[in-house]
Amino acid sequence: MARIAFILLCHKDPKGVIAQAKRLTASGDYVAIHFDARANPKDFELITAALADNPGVVFAAKRWKCGWGEWSLVGATLDTVRAAVDSFPLATHFYMLSGDCMPIKSAEYAHAFLDAEECDYIENFDFFGSDWIKTGFKEERLIYRHWFNERTQPKLFYSSFNLQKRFKVTRQVPADIQVQIGSQWWCLRRRSIERVLEFCDSRPDVMRFFATTWIPDETFFQTIVPHVVPRKELRARTLTYLVFTDYGMPVVFHNDHYDLLIGQNYLFARKISPEAIRLRERLGALWAATGVHFPISNEATGLFKFLTGRGRIGRRFAPRFWETDGSLGRENSLRLIVGKKWHVAKRLTAAIRANTDIPAVDYLFNEANAHLPDLGGVETTVEKRQRHRRALIKLLFEQFESNRLVICLDPSALHLIQDLMADKADTRILLIDSQFDEDYVRGHIGRVGLAGPETPPGVIDRLVPTVRADLEHEAERIRDVEFTHFHSVAPWRSAEDNAVQIANFLDVMPDTAHRIVSTDYLFSD
Known part of the structure; x- marks a missing residue:
């Protein structure tokens, strides 16, 4: 009978990894785990402690810092495969999985399928x-x-x-x-x-x-x-079911997709939403079941394309992907840099990219060039981004393959800031306090179109105090909301004080925070 050594590549959700490993080894199979070296060290400690006594689990000898599009993903896979080959001499097949995968057949069915x-x-x-x-x-x-990563x-x-x-x-x-x-999701025999x-x-x-x-x-x-x-x-096929949206992103499966998934001619599926608790429970129980008959229909991909296609011509049989699961996800960490002086905020995001592995983009809802990756056309215009703001942020988590993200927002967008701060995601705000001198206010008046080259100087003189008060009021409104996870930096504070705020905001070590705030001319106009 087939015995499978699962090659499990993961970078988050330690509880899910532990549950997956216990589930797969309980059926007499094996699991070799690579946990990304960029991930939280405490998560890895939790996984190793929970699985230390499980003889069906082994860990890759080396933990790679993995990046999308890099050799590191192949290197991590090879090291994990070698660990599995050496540790599990009875394994007949080696099956690539990610932490987002779940079985959509029973172990009994999977073993018979591979034996056939x-x-x-x-x-x-x-x-x-x-x-x-x-x-x-x-x-x-x-x-x-x-040699370099296109995204970071x-x-x-x-x-x-x-x-x-x-x-x-x-x-x-x-x-x-x-x-x-x-596709990178394969299943190979031992000799292969x-x-x-x-x-x-x-x-x-x-x-x-x-x-x-x-x-x-x-x-x-x-x-x-x-x-x-x-x-x-x-x-020339994969045994892991996945389907892509017309934006080139993997479709995420939720609680109501159970019957659809088990009818596909595959053994596993990805990506299963971390919040689809009921679906995960049912699929987990399915793996351990015996005597289950699976009528194969294989209609999911065609049905998805049909329904989304009908939506484009005005007949809405299914919600768009941006209308489902409105939350950004409890497993994700969103960091909001709020600053009126955009050049200062963008220096800060550049410093974050240079000193950490946290993806950081600029004013994505205001500027065309905001350090965005290729998102299949969603990012091409500011208008398109603004129409589906929440969906865009979710796409960025997916595209960066990270559960952390930094974005910049203008303080005038208080409604959006409040909306994101109320999300299930771990969301924090960093306000960049600023002083608005005469030159800055006059420049701002021109930038927002309140005055042009032909506007009389006397009119601008009368506008200056009103506009300055409005700029200062935007920051005060944000403070008045009294957000739970609120941090701030300012040019008049010491580097040590600002570093403490940055460290708490980003969850980074103090020396990393200090390097960020020590960026040359960080607050200069």
């Missing part, structure tokens, strides 16, 4: 000939070297790329391999995994090549497995 056919399940489509990549880089992923280091990423492109510094794909692409590891040990040239490709988790295993396993033993 001697093959591997991994998407592997021709990199150049298929249309798997819809937008963005394609050939550029391979022929240029990528965009300037370095694109500067490096543009320099290589300008000076035609390209490279060839190793001659004896055909690059393939597909051993062949992959043998290949990795014997071909340092290929390892070096993939280590500097862009998004190698979509190409590495997808290329190596067909290279070492006969084609007749491969099935």
Whole structure:
């Protein structure tokens, strides 16, 4: 009978990881865990303590700091696979999972499914000939070297790329391999995994090549497995069900999706909402069940596309994704930097990006250029962002693959600040106190269109005290609300006082906070 070693890559939700590991090992299977080194150390301690006595659980020897699109994801996977191969000699199959996955079949069904056919399940489509990549880089992923992360280091990423492109510094794909692409969620037999590891040990040239490709988790295993396993033993599909919105984001499943999910011809599904407690309970119990019959309909993907398509022509059979689950999620931490002097707030977000791994964007509801990643067109206009503000923030959590996010807001948007502070997410506010001298107020009058080049000086003189009072009143209104998690920094306070506020606001160490507030000209006009 098949015995599965699950390769579990995760970075949050320690209680969910513990429950997942206990559930999967209770069926006689195994779990090898990699917990992101960027995550909260206390979460990892909680997981290791809870699973220390479980003989069916092993941890990767090295914890990688993982970043979307980086080799680190493949490196973490390989280390976790090696731990599983060494620790579980009875494992017949190795199955990639994330912390957002849940079973949609019973263990009994999964074992019988894998026993029925001697093959591997991994998407592997021709990199150049298929249309798997819809937008963005394609050939550029391979022929240029990528040392930096596009999301956290965009300037370095694109500067490096543009320099290589300008000076035609390209490279060839190793001659004896055909690059393939597909989903990172695979299930491979033991012999296939051993062949992959043998290949990795014997071909340092290929390892070096993939280590500097862009998004190698979509190409590495997808290329190596067909290279070492006969084609007749491969099935170009994943056993993990996932579906994407027309914005290119994974659909999140909720409590009312149970019947839909178990009818799909897959063994697991992602992403299951952390707040879908009832769904998680039912799917968890399903894994342990016996004698369950699963009528396979496979209608979910077609139904989703049909319903969202009907919505676009005005017949609303299903809510848009931004209308469902309005909360940002209890597991997410949102930090609001509120400042009237935008240049000061943007220096602060730049310092946060430089000194921490916390994603930080600028005035996303006010400015076109706000350090946003590619969101499939949602981010292209400020008007579009403002129409679906809450959805945009949820997309950013997904796109950055982080449960932490910093955004900037203007103090005039008090209603939005109150709305976000009332969310289930862990939301905090940092007010940047400012002094508004004569030059700043006059410049502000021009920027907001209260006066133009032809406005008489006397009119502007009369406007100055009124506008200054209004600017000061915006900050006072925010203070008067008396938000629970309120912090503030100011140019007239000491660096030590400001560092304490930053440390509490971001949940970072004091020395990190001090580096942030020590940014040159942080408060300068």
